[in-house]
Amino acid sequence: MKGIQMADTPLLRDLLRTNTDYAEVFDRSKLVIPPAKKLAIVACMDARLTVEEFLGLRTGDAHIIRNAGGIVTEDAVRSLIISHELLGTREFLVINHTDCGMLTFKDKDLQDKLTKKTGVNAAKVNFHAFGDLEENVRTQVERIRTNPFLPKDIPVTGFVYDVRSGKLNRVT
Amino acid sequence: MKGIQMADTPLLRDLLRTNTDYAEVFDRSKLVIPPAKKLAIVACMDARLTVEEFLGLRTGDAHIIRNAGGIVTEDAVRSLIISHELLGTREFLVINHTDCGMLTFKDKDLQDKLTKKTGVNAAKVNFHAFGDLEENVRTQVERIRTNPFLPKDIPVTGFVYDVRSGKLNRVT
Numbered sequence: 001m002k003g004i005q006m007a008d009t010p011l012l013r014d015l016l017r018t019n020t021d022y023a024e025v026f027d028r029s030k031l032v033i034p035p036a037k038k039l040a041i042v043a044c045m046d047a048r049l050t051v052e053e054f055l056g057l058r059t060g061d062a063h064i065i066r067n068a069g070g071i072v073t074e075d076a077v078r079s080l081i082i083s084h085e086l087l088g089t090r091e092f093l094v095i096n097h098t099d100c101g102m103l104t105f106k107d108k109d110l111q112d113k114l115t116k117k118t119g120v121n122a123a124k125v126n127f128h129a130f131g132d133l134e135e136n137v138r139t140q141v142e143r144i145r146t147n148p149f150l151p152k153d154i155p156v157t158g159f160v161y162d163v164r165s166g167k168l169n170r171v172t
Numbered sequence: 173m174k175g176i177q178m179a180d181t182p183l184l185r186d187l188l189r190t191n192t193d194y195a196e197v198f199d200r201s202k203l204v205i206p207p208a209k210k211l212a213i214v215a216c217m218d219a220r221l222t223v224e225e226f227l228g229l230r231t232g233d234a235h236i237i238r239n240a241g242g243i244v245t246e247d248a249v250r251s252l253i254i255s256h257e258l259l260g261t262r263e264f265l266v267i268n269h270t271d272c273g274m275l276t277f278k279d280k281d282l283q284d285k286l287t288k289k290t291g292v293n294a295a296k297v298n299f300h301a302f303g304d305l306e307e308n309v310r311t312q313v314e315r316i317r318t319n320p321f322l323p324k325d326i327p328v329t330g331f332v333y334d335v336r337s338g339k340l341n342r343v344t
Contacts, residue, residue, distance in 0.1 A: 015229075122321060
């Protein structure tokens with residue numbers, strides 16, 4: 001692309017060095033596409049959630065879908081359909097967490113900020129900010145349970161992960 | 173919810189037992205919301221990608237956004253905006269991978285399968301299946317670079333992760 005230079009940052013160099021070390025000892029080359037535990041998880045993108053680690057999941061065990069808030073958006077549903085229909089997952093988890101950034105703002109504030117900053121109207125961008133954590137988990141679980149393209153009989157469990165204690169607290 | 177029983181599966185019990193152990197030795201209670209490395213990553217949900225591990229990222233370092241394919245969907249853009257505007261990330265990575273399930277089907281096949289199975293017309297569900305891995309990475313990076321609500325000057329790098337070797341191969 002004209003005018004676009006390849007990024008070259010200290011962070012990028014660090015990450016690539018680490019990956020070279022990782023690849024040198026890599027021993028999971030025989031893993032197959034379908035997740036070994038037939039599990040798919042929708043969780044928040046928050047940096048303090050290392051989802052595989054706090055659930056004891058190993059590489060190859062589960063599909064991990066993550067976005068701001070751990071919201072069952074249209075895109076998360078797309079991923080869950082592919083996960084279930086094509087790759088055989090049979091159990092879903094939804095994981096939100098305490099101290100979530102999504103509790104700290106209102107959609108309208110961010111829309112106004114963006115519109116002002118970019119000159120492009122951001123009023124239609126739905127950010128899915130929320131005010132009640134447990135209620136939000138219930139809403140996301142309900143979205144999965146009522147989606148016409150996701151199976152009715154699949155177990156779906158909703159949690160709040162506590163970033164202070166590392167503990168998952170069950171909501172649904 | 174009437175008629176909905178709480179899920180209780182052997183897998184769920186295993187995961188919760190593991191989490192109890194995790195919480196017992198948990199020592200990251202002082203991490204703050206903004207990612208320490210000011211980094212956000214869009215990657216595929218594939219079970220074989222333990223993103224934090226193959227990049228040497230620790231809990232608290234980076235926002236991890238994941239969906240089927242590692243696609244910069246409207247929802248991934250939503251997450252990136254929140255990540256940058258509210259939580260200060262200043263560098264983005266896009267990570268697709270070899271042997272991706274998204275290379276194995278066409279949107280129309282899955283739409284037809286779902287329509288037939290559920291009786292609800294799935295013709296408008298965009299699954300974002302793709303045929304060329306490197307081209308797909310370039311498309312996703314370009315979507316970030318051209319989105320009016322994401323900053324023009326942020327470094328964005330695209331990779332293909334090799335699930336046989338554990339190696340990240342740079343595309344952009």
